[in-house]
Amino acid sequence: MATRKIEVPVMSDLFARGERPEFLFWVGCAGAFDDRYKKVVRAFVKILAHLDVSYAVLGKEETCTGDPARRAGNEMLYQMQALQVIRLLKAYDVKKIITICPHCFNIFKNEYPDLDGNFEVINYLQFLERFIEEGKLKIDQASLNNISVTYHDPCYLGRANDIYQEPRSILKRLTGGFVEMHRNRSFALCCGAGGGQMFKEAEKGDKEIFIERTEDALKTEASVIATACPFCMTMLTDGLKYKNKENDVKNLDIAELIAQSLGL
Amino acid sequence: MTRQIIFAITLLITFVVFFYTINRIVRYFRLTRPAFPVRNLWKRFGLMMKVAFGQTKIFRRPVIGFAHALVFWGFCVIIFGSIEMVIDGLTGTEKALKFLGPVHDFFMASGDIFALLVAASIIIFMIRRLFFHIRRFEGTEMKKRSHIDAAAALSLILLLMISLLAMNTGYVGWKTIAGEKIYGLYPLSRVLAGLFPDMSSGNFSIMHQISWWTHILLIFIFANYLPYSKHFHVFMSVPNVFLSRLEPLGKLTNMDNITREVRLMLDHDAALAAVPADAPVERFGVKDAEDANWKSYFDSLSCTECGRCTSVCPANLTGKKLSPRKVMMDLRARMKEKGPSVLKYGRDFNDNRSLLRDFISEEELWACTTCNACAKECPININHPSLIVDMRRYLVMEEASAPGELKAVFNNIENNGAPWQYSAEDRLNWAKDLEININ
Numbered sequence: 229m230a231t232r233k234i235e236v237p238v239m240s241d242l243f244a245r246g247e248r249p250e251f252l253f254w255v256g257c258a259g260a261f262d263d264r265y266k267k268v269v270r271a272f273v274k275i276l277a278h279l280d281v282s283y284a285v286l287g288k289e290e291t292c293t294g295d296p297a298r299r300a301g302n303e304m305l306y307q308m309q310a311l312q313v314i315r316l317l318k319a320y321d322v323k324k325i326i327t328i329c330p331h332c333f334n335i336f337k338n339e340y341p342d343l344d345g346n347f348e349v350i351n352y353l354q355f356l357e358r359f360i361e362e363g364k365l366k367i368d369q370a371s372l373n374n375i376s377v378t379y380h381d382p383c384y385l386g387r388a389n390d391i392y393q394e395p396r397s398i399l400k401r402l403t404g405g406f407v408e409m410h411r412n413r414s415f416a417l418c419c420g421a422g423g424g425q426m427f428k429e430a431e432k433g434d435k436e437i438f439i440e441r442t443e444d445a446l447k448t449e450a451s452v453i454a455t456a457c458p459f460c461m462t463m464l465t466d467g468l469k470y471k472n473k474e475n476d477v478k479n480l481d482i483a484e485l486i487a488q489s490l491g492l
Numbered sequence: 493m494t495r496q497i498i499f500a501i502t503l504l505i506t507f508v509v510f511f512y513t514i515n516r517i518v519r520y521f522r523l524t525r526p527a528f529p530v531r532n533l534w535k536r537f538g539l540m541m542k543v544a545f546g547q548t549k550i551f552r553r554p555v556i557g558f559a560h561a562l563v564f565w566g567f568c569v570i571i572f573g574s575i576e577m578v579i580d581g582l583t584g585t586e587k588a589l590k591f592l593g594p595v596h597d598f599f600m601a602s603g604d605i606f607a608l609l610v611a612a613s614i615i616i617f618m619i620r621r622l623f624f625h626i627r628r629f630e631g632t633e634m635k636k637r638s639h640i641d642a643a644a645a646l647s648l649i650l651l652l653m654i655s656l657l658a659m660n661t662g663y664v665g666w667k668t669i670a671g672e673k674i675y676g677l678y679p680l681s682r683v684l685a686g687l688f689p690d691m692s693s694g695n696f697s698i699m700h701q702i703s704w705w706t707h708i709l710l711i712f713i714f715a716n717y718l719p720y721s722k723h724f725h726v727f728m729s730v731p732n733v734f735l736s737r738l739e740p741l742g743k744l745t746n747m748d749n750i751t752r753e754v755r756l757m758l759d760h761d762a763a764l765a766a767v768p769a770d771a772p773v774e775r776f777g778v779k780d781a782e783d784a785n786w787k788s789y790f791d792s793l794s795c796t797e798c799g800r801c802t803s804v805c806p807a808n809l810t811g812k813k814l815s816p817r818k819v820m821m822d823l824r825a826r827m828k829e830k831g832p833s834v835l836k837y838g839r840d841f842n843d844n845r846s847l848l849r850d851f852i853s854e855e856e857l858w859a860c861t862t863c864n865a866c867a868k869e870c871p872i873n874i875n876h877p878s879l880i881v882d883m884r885r886y887l888v889m890e891e892a893s894a895p896g897e898l899k900a901v902f903n904n905i906e907n908n909g910a911p912w913q914y915s916a917e918d919r920l921n922w923a924k925d926l927e928i929n930i931n
Contacts, residue, residue, distance in 0.1 A: 229929045236923035257910040259922065266922035274928045287920045291909030299862050300898045301777065301884025303747045305905060307754040334742040342746035383863040388742025414868050415552075418806040423862030423877075427911055428897035431859040434811030441806075492928045 229491075234277045238287040239320050250282040251350075252322045254336070256329035257292055258458030264465065265458040271487035272328055272352060278492055279359055283326065289316060295331045298339070300424035307343065310335075314345035324348040326355050328483065330384035330457045331422075337389065351385065353394040353456060353482060360401065369404045371489035376405035378450035379482075380441065380464060381416035382457035395456055395482055402485055409444045417441050421459035442467025446477065453479045499581035499708075506712040513719040517793065520781075520831040523839075527785035528737065528745070536734050543873060544733040550871040553800070556620075559613040560871075563649070566606035566613075567726070570656065572599035577708050590675040600676025604660050608680055611653035618646050628799030631808075633818035638722065638797055645723040648714050655707035661685045662700030669693035728794035729872040735790060736873040741864040744881055749774055750889075777885030780846040781827040782834055784879065791874040792824035801866035801876060807859040814859035816866035816876035822851035823879065848883060857883050858895055 242249055253276065259269040276283055294309030317325075325347050327333040337349040359365035377399055385391040392413045399406045411417045420430065420437025430436060442464055445453045453468075455461045461479060468474045480488075530536070542548050545568070547561040572589075579588040589596050620626055621642060629639075660681035667674045668685065670693045685696070718724050725732075778784050784792075801816035802808050808815050826847040833841045848854075857880055866876045887893045894902070901911045909916055 231927045232930050234926040234928060236920070236926065238920070255919070255922075257912065260919040261910060261912050261914045269922050270926060273923070273926065277928055285920075285923075288916050290919055291916070292905045292911060294905070296901055296911050297905055298744060299881065300894060300901070301881060301886075301888035302894075302902050303750045303776070303885055304754065304889060305902055307747075307750050308757070309905060309909075311754060311758060334740075338740050338743035339746070343751065383861070383865075384742055387864045387868045389740055415804075417804075417809075418861045418863030418865065420806060420810075420861060423860050424898055424901070425861050427901045428858075428895050430810075431807070431812045431814070431855050433807070433859075437806045437810050437861070440810055 232277075234273065236273055237284040239284040240287070240289065242284050243320065248321065249284040251284075251324045251326050252317065252320070253283045253285050254293075254325050254327045254329075254332055255285055255290060256327065256332045256458065258329060258462075260290065262458060262462070265461060265481075268328065268458070268461070268481040268483055271481070271492070272483040274487050274492040275356065275365070275483060275490070278490060279365060286316070286320075291316075293332050293335045295335045296424050296427060298335070299422070310340060310343050310345065314340060314343060317345070317347065322347060324350065326350050326352055328352045328456075328458075328481075330382045330388070331459070334384045334388050351389075351391060351394075353385070353391065353398065356483075356486065357394040357398055360398065365486075365490075367398075367401050367486060367489050369401065371491075372403045372485065374404040375452055376407055376448075376450040377403050377452040377454050377485070378407050378409055378445055378448040379412075379454045379456075380409070380419065380445060380460055381413060382455070382460050383416070383418050383422050385456060386416055387414055395454070398482055398486070399454055402489055405450070407448045407450050409448055411444055417444060419457075419460040419463035421463050426459045426462070436470075438463035438467045439470055442471055442473075446471060446473060451477055452485070453477060454482050454485060455479060456482050493584070496582060496584050502709070502712065503578065503582070506716060509716050510719070513716065517719060519835060520827050521786050521789065523782040523827075523831060523834055524784055524786040524789045527787035530735060532738060535738060536736070539736055539738075539873075540730060540734040543736075543871075544730045547871070549869070549873070552869060552871075556616075557871075559616050562606070562609045562613045566603075566610035569599055569602040569606055570610075573603045573656075574708075574711055577704070581708060587675040596675065597677045600660075601679055603656070604678045604680045607653045607656045607660075611650055611657075614646050614650045614653070618643070618650075621646070628803040631799065631802060631815055631818070632813075633815055633821050634797070634799075641721050641723070642797075644717070645721055648710065648717065652707065652710050652714065655703045655710060657681060657684065658703035659700055659707050662696050662698075662703055665691060665696030666693050666700055669696065722795070722797045725794050725796040725872065728790070729796070732790055732794035732872050732874070735787065737787065737875055737878070741867055741875075741877075745878065747776070747885070750776070775886065776889040777887070778879065778882040779848045779886045779890070781823060781830055782839065783886070784823055784827075784847075784882070787875070788823060788879045788882070789827060791876075791879075792820045792827070794872055795820040795824070795874060796872075797821065798871070800869045800871065801874070804865040804869045806861055806863060806865065812856075812859040813853065814856045816880075819852055819856070819876055819879060820874060823847060826851050848886065852883065854887065854893070857887065858898075 255269055258265040291313060292309050293313060294306035298306035325336055333349060333351045336347060356365060379395055379399055418437060419441050453464055455464060461481060465479045468477055468479055547564055550557040550560050576589045580586060621629060660678045661684040664674060664678050664681045665685035718726055775783055797817060799817050805816055830843060860880045862877050864877055904911055904913050908914060
């Protein structure tokens with residue numbers, strides 16, 4: 229099998245050459261710095277390359293959207309970040325943003341407009357689902373040998389933005405073995421990382437939220453827990469380790485499952 | 493005539509007491525802050541029809557939700573008969589709305605049947621509260637008073653339904669034996685009247701009289717009990733749904749006063765020109781009841797303490813102190829405690845207590861994951877996370893108080909543009925040595 233090297237296009241380089249990409253791919257902090265989640269980003273840009281999408285990343289110019297600060301009550305810091313980001317995006321004449329992180333998605337889509345940051349914001353699942361619908365991205369159930377997969381709804385895609393259908397539609401095309409957890413869609417239990425919890429110890433209690441949620445997933449007896457959020461991935465992967473299940477059950481992002489089924 | 497005068501005086505007392513109480517509560521809204529302008533009235537009307545009258549969110553728990561929906565729909569049809577009773581009581585008529593013909597028949601018949609359905613649902617609720625250990629009816633915020641309140645309201649509703657059925661049965665029995673025309677249809681009470689074959693027309697009439705007065709007096713008592721009870725939601729829930737935040741649950745409200753400050757930092761001259769010189773200095777976020785916006789306070793008044801929010805809260809489920817229901821109950825209680833003095837002595841009034849810490853601890857506030865499960869679950873669209881985040885805003889921006897790890901996150905974002913302590917120079921490391929297979 230032949231391979232092709234991929235260069236990830238960087239916005240400033242394209243601009244220097246007078247090129248304008250159609251999409252900005254917003255990588256996010258976890259994509260840039262979390263070793264596990266870097267693999268998800270790599271899988272996603274492989275799909276972008278496979279689809280020949282016109283896009284660019286900000287690279288070293290990317291910064292925090294301000295989401296963790298905002299949810300932790302630091303509105304001042306959030307708005308300073310947000311106004312910087314908006315200024316940068318406008319300087320690059322960005323019209324459409326693809327995000328993989330639901331937290332970045334939510335803040336771009338719902339909160340930046342209050343600060344005059346109006347962009348067309350697309351979550352990667354919506355983006356990929358559209359290519360699948362149009363027949364440009366061909367995935368079929370046989371490719372994953374019908375492994376059983378369950379899906380954990382990230383709060384900021386599900387309840388926050390009512391995106392429930394796309395991940396399920398994609399997963400059902402990928403495998404005939406899709407199973408729901410008993411708490412799913414708008415009833416889904418949080419992984420425990422939202423609202424700034426990702427970066428701190430949980431308050432005193434009798435259980436960790438991520439363990440409770442991992443147990444939900446393990447009850448389905450699926451061999452793969454599909455996630456669509458970097459923080460959910462950290463939490464559920466930790467949960468699998470805690471339960472000594474990391475060898476039996478894999479926690480993969482939907483982008484990784486697609487890349488795998490396409491043989492990328 | 494004497495009857496009408498007695499009735500009119502009773503009704504007057506009911507209204508005077510009711511409006512006195514309502515005014516006591518409503519005046520606290522003057523202390524609250526702006527939330528959002530109430531626009532999109534058609535959309536709001538649609539939402540109210542769906543969520544309030546359609547009971548869609550209560551059906552997230554289909555079985556017990558159905559029992560509640562029966563009670564709600566029952567109230568909606570029975571109120572027609574109550575209005576007729578008030579007219580009858582004031583004017584001395586009998587079945588004053590009978591001129592509505594089939595409409596009158598419909599409301600009398602459905603009220604008659606719903607009286608039994610409501611009573612049955614109430615009995616189910618009572619049995620659940622008394623004999624089943626339902627987790628969401630427990631919790632630190634559920635004091636003995638809350639349980640008594642629940643039992644009292646349920647008992648009142650049950651008595652209302654029994655008296656309604658007795659009234660209808662009396663009416664049907666009395667009119668049937670006397671050979672007079674019956675106005676309205678009473679499918680259930682007709683059967684009930686048949687259970688007393690030996691009762692005379694006179695006795696049925698007395699039964700009707702007694703239960704008529706019992707029913708209407710219970711309504712008056714119930715109406716005046718509600719504002720002091722968690723069952724105030726009978727009045728508040730429909731308007732609360734109408735006044736819902738229409739934004740996606742994930743969206744937090746922008747703090748425009750912060751935007752002014754930040755723009756001032758980024759572009760001094762332009763922003764300075766936009767700020768009126770006499771703009772009042774306002775506390776950032778919520779420390780005490782009067783810092784909350786009117787919607788949060790409305791939410792707190794509408795809360796029925798059903799505990800659906802707390803029962804789905806990931807923090808509460810795993811033993812943390814946070815309970816979204818408690819947050820709402822605390823705001824209501826604190827406003828009741830402090831509100832009168834603030835109205836009297838002004839905003840500078842200080843009783844050395846506050847909603848933060850004396851009611852809601854920092855530990856509770858920091859346990860929230862902003863997952864919005866509570867807001868999604870609330871049958872009447874209460875939004876707990878917005879209040880929780882408003883309180884975090886006070887802690888962080890006025891007191892610089894936050895868990896140490898979060899302070900580190902703030903520093904990192906400020907210095908490296910990421911919550912972790914990594915350099916922006918490394919942001920593209922993931923993109924090295926990438927290749928794909930081509931078939």
